[in-house]
Amino acid sequence: MENRCNNTNMLHDNVVKGYKSGDSYNNHRPDYTEETTKFVLNKLNLETEGTYDVLELGAGTGLFTRRFLHYDTSNLKVIATDPLENFLEKLKLLSPDVETLQCSAESIPLPDCSVKNVVCVQCFHWFANKTALKEIHRVMVPHGRLVFLWNTRDVTDASKITYDISNYIQTSVIKDTPTQLKETWIGIFEDFNGFSPIQEHWFLQHFKHSGSVDFIISYLKSLSYISKLEQSEQDNVESKFREIINNHPDTKKGGIIDILFNTEIYWCQKL
Ligand SMILES: C[S@@+](CC[C@H](N)C(=O)[O-])C[C@H]1O[C@@H](n2cnc3c(N)ncnc32)[C@H](O)[C@@H]1O
Numbered sequence: 595m596e597n598r599c600n601n602t603n604m605l606h607d608n609v610v611k612g613y614k615s616g617d618s619y620n621n622h623r624p625d626y627t628e629e630t631t632k633f634v635l636n637k638l639n640l641e642t643e644g645t646y647d648v649l650e651l652g653a654g655t656g657l658f659t660r661r662f663l664h665y666d667t668s669n670l671k672v673i674a675t676d677p678l679e680n681f682l683e684k685l686k687l688l689s690p691d692v693e694t695l696q697c698s699a700e701s702i703p704l705p706d707c708s709v710k711n712v713v714c715v716q717c718f719h720w721f722a723n724k725t726a727l728k729e730i731h732r733v734m735v736p737h738g739r740l741v742f743l744w745n746t747r748d749v750t751d752a753s754k755i756t757y758d759i760s761n762y763i764q765t766s767v768i769k770d771t772p773t774q775l776k777e778t779w780i781g782i783f784e785d786f787n788g789f790s791p792i793q794e795h796w797f798l799q800h801f802k803h804s805g806s807v808d809f810i811i812s813y814l815k816s817l818s819y820i821s822k823l824e825q826s827e828q829d830n831v832e833s834k835f836r837e838i839i840n841n842h843p844d845t846k847k848g849g850i851i852d853i854l855f856n857t858e859i860y861w862c863q864k865l
Contacts, residue, residue, distance in 0.1 A: 600847040605677055606720055612818025613654075616684035618660055620655035624745050624803040627714070630857045631661045633795065634713060637861045640670070644710040644735040646672070649676045651730070652700045652717025656685035658706055659692060662713075699726035702733050708812045709733045714742040718771040718860075722779035724786070731788045733780050734864045739788065743859040744774040748799050755842045756854045759814070762838060767831060771819040772859070789862040796859070802852040807839055 612799075613619060618677060640647055653659050653674035663672065676682045677698040686694055697703055699721035700715075712730050714721075732738060747760045772778060805811065814835055815821055820828060839845045 604698055606772065608818040608822050609678070609720055612820075612822035614821065615816075616655045616678075616680045616729065618816050618821070619681065620657065620684055620688075621718075622809065622816045623657060624801070624813075624853075624855055626658050626661045626745070627797070627801050627857065629800070630743065630859065631658075631665060633797075633859055634662070634741050634743065635665060635667070637739055637859075638711045638713075639737055639739045639863070640710060642710050642735045642737050644786045645708040646673050646704070646710065647765055648672045648711050648713055649702070649709040649733065651714045652676055652720060653694075653715070654678075654681045654683060654717070656689050656692070658713075658715035659685060659753065660689055662690065663692065665847075671706075686818040700729055702729050703724075704733045704756060706732050707735045709738060710735055711739045711741065713843070716744050716774075718742040718744075718782060719774050719779060722772065722782055724782055727782050727786055727788075731786075731864060736747060738862070738864045738865055739861055741859065741861040743857060745800075745857050746774055748854040748856045750799075751854075754854060755839065755845050756850060758838050758842055759835065759853070763814075763817075763864050766834075768819050783862070788865055792860050792862050792863060794860045796860065799854055800857045801855050803855055804850050804852045807836070807845070807848060807851060810839070810853060811835055813853070851862060 647670040650659055653676050656674060657672045673695060674685060675695045675697050677696065679696060682694055682696055695703065712734060724799045747756050749757045749760045751757060783789060811832060815828065815832065820831055845851050
């Protein structure tokens with residue numbers, strides 16, 4: 595595995611401090627549904643010429659990579675990348691056959707026009723900047739596709755525990771962390787001119803991430819803006835989560851807690 599990311603200075607502080615445990619991340623984060631994975635597969639342009647069919651950026655521990663490889667992709671040349679060694683090590687452990695490369699989106703050690711499709715799952719917000727977009731554009735072949743997506747908590751129903759938890763995160767925890775919100779990243783495409791207009795598809799109230807109170811707390815603690823906090827601050831945030839859960843009519847008796855998710859998928863084509 596080549597290492598092109600010894601310098602973590604270019605990464606956001608929350609990435610460096612928050613993603614310390616590949617195990618914790620991998621064991622508690624929501625997965626990707628069959629509909630999502632098939633949707634992404636259908637958006638790829640595999641008709642062009644290029645060394646790699648799919649370059650996955652920010653592949654992390656490989657949650658999406660494994661879903662993707664589960665389908666009929668054995669004929670595809672896939673390369674999974676991430677800047678964090680501990681995450682990529684976990685990916686390698688779980689998917690030893692996948693080619694990997696340690697790199698950030700801002701510096702991809704692949705030749706110009708070598709990649710047919712770039713896929714970014716739950717990570718585009720970390721590198722929504724002109725340097726990364728230029729780099730992604732450079733490695734892609736003309737008419738190649740850039741596909742990026744997020745699982746996002748569904749907060750449309752204020753009576754649900756998902757709303758109360760997300761509302762607390764939004765108002766008291768998240769602060770200045772980059773997020774998947776479209777208005778925070780769409781601007782980088784506006785005067786770039788190298789891609790077709792962004793298209794999007796939302797799977798609304800798409801799936802539930804479910805588990806015991808402790809499992810859901812572990813999921814919440816795997817969010818970078820929480821896991822990067824000092825232990826005492828993390829403890830305070832955890833207490834507040836437990837208080838919210840203990841006070842909500844759906845969850846105060848314990849049992850299985852359901853966190854409701856949408857999946858938002860965006861794509862465009864290199865011009
Ligand atoms: C929320 S995780 C998503 C991981 C994986 N794609 C998944 O779906 O589970 C975000 C990932 O983005 C990666 N990341 C952060 N900054 C990055 C950058 N500048 N370039 C590429 N990847 C980055 C992190 O290392 C992390 O693995």
